[in-house]
Amino acid sequence: MKQIPAPLLTLVGGILVTLVSLWVGQTVNLLPEQASEQAPLVDDLFKVMVIIGTALFLVVQGAIVYAMIRFRKPKGDETDGPPIEGNLPLEAFWTAIPSIIVVGLGLYSVVVFQEMGGFSPGGHHGHGAMVAMAPQPSVIDVAPLLGQAGPREAEADVYTKTQVYGFGASPLMQPNQPDVTVNVTGMQYAWIFRYPETGITDGELHVPVGKDVQLLIEAQDVIHSFWVPQFRLKQDALPGEPAELRFVATREGTYPVVCAELCGAYHGGMRTQVIVHSPEEYADWVASRVAEAQPAATVAQPLNQATSAEYLAAIAPELATSPVQLR
Numbered sequence: 001m002k003q004i005p006a007p008l009l010t011l012v013g014g015i016l017v018t019l020v021s022l023w024v025g026q027t028v029n030l031l032p033e034q035a036s037e038q039a040p041l042v043d044d045l046f047k048v049m050v051i052i053g054t055a056l057f058l059v060v061q062g063a064i065v066y067a068m069i070r071f072r073k074p075k076g077d078e079t080d081g082p083p084i085e086g087n088l089p090l091e092a093f094w095t096a097i098p099s100i101i102v103v104g105l106g107l108y109s110v111v112v113f114q115e116m117g118g119f120s121p122g123g124h125h126g127h128g129a130m131v132a133m134a135p136q137p138s139v140i141d142v143a144p145l146l147g148q149a150g151p152r153e154a155e156a157d158v159y160t161k162t163q164v165y166g167f168g169a170s171p172l173m174q175p176n177q178p179d180v181t182v183n184v185t186g187m188q189y190a191w192i193f194r195y196p197e198t199g200i201t202d203g204e205l206h207v208p209v210g211k212d213v214q215l216l217i218e219a220q221d222v223i224h225s226f227w228v229p230q231f232r233l234k235q236d237a238l239p240g241e242p243a244e245l246r247f248v249a250t251r252e253g254t255y256p257v258v259c260a261e262l263c264g265a266y267h268g269g270m271r272t273q274v275i276v277h278s279p280e281e282y283a284d285w286v287a288s289r290v291a292e293a294q295p296a297a298t299v300a301q302p303l304n305q306a307t308s309a310e311y312l313a314a315i316a317p318e319l320a321t322s323p324v325q326l327r
């Protein structure tokens with residue numbers, strides 16, 4: 001039988017590896033559903049990495065399996081193999097290929113970062129006043145805010161910061177004002193969301209679908225990180241350094257908000273959720289929360305002078321526990 005020439009074999013092998021890698025990259029989906037405008041950008045980058053990774057895996061593993069079979073020790077042969085050393089073209093080749101891949105992926109990721117608005121942090125200086133969060137001095141101060149808008153809300157706007165780090169609007173959206181702004185505070189071990197336009201405070205993030213949402217994220221104690229896997233967005237929450245995250249949610253639903261920075265003993269429990277509403281549902285939610293806050297605000301006032309026992313008794317129903325347990 002006539003031997004098939006090596007260049008032809010290499011060519012056929014290369015085509016096969018390319019086709020299989022492209023197929024794997026297109027069909028295998030390891031990521032959760034996409035729920036933001038930025039998500040497809042990240043997933044396309046990930047797809048390219050899966051394609052390249054599959055090709056490298058096939059080539060490297062293929063070479064190992066081929067060598068194991070082709071150069072197998074014959075039975076009874078106890079001699080050493082021939083000493084082989086140095087192959088400049090081969091070494092240049094296997095140095096150049098990874099270099100090209102690394103530089104190429106690096107450039108591509110920079111393009112994705114740019115499209116997501118990563119290079120326009122602090123582009124919203126006009127919103128300095130909304131950054132606006134005084135570090136809350138203690139947990140007990142924050143507890144009533146979990147339930148309803150508190151008197152601290154008005155005071156909060158006094159604190160302004162101009163420097164904002166993080167993902168701003170993409171360059172295309174840069175001149176646009178966000179539709180919804182939310183001040184996000186990370187603390188051991190919870191997230192607090194405050195809506196400066198309406199005075200709503202909540203332990204869950206509610207946003208309307210298809211609207212431009214701006215989060216101004218800060219931490220109260222240690223470094224946390226706000227992460228929504230379905231949005232493909234993550235932003236560190238730093239004490240004293242407000243960071244921005246701007247996104248458009250594209251799919252209604254409930255998605256996890258996870259703290260992605262080891263922040264203490266209960267870091268693993270620092271989770272809440274983001275609820276993406278239809279615009280009507282969102283308007284209903286805002287209306288119901290604003291209505292709820294009215295009577296609550298009048299009750300909150302005398303609590304300022306209450307003893308701690310009275311105070312805890314008053315907020316106990318919201319915490320779904322008894323005052324005895326709280327003490």
Ligand SMILES: [Cu+2]
Binds near residue numbers: 187260262
């Ligand atoms: Cu945390």
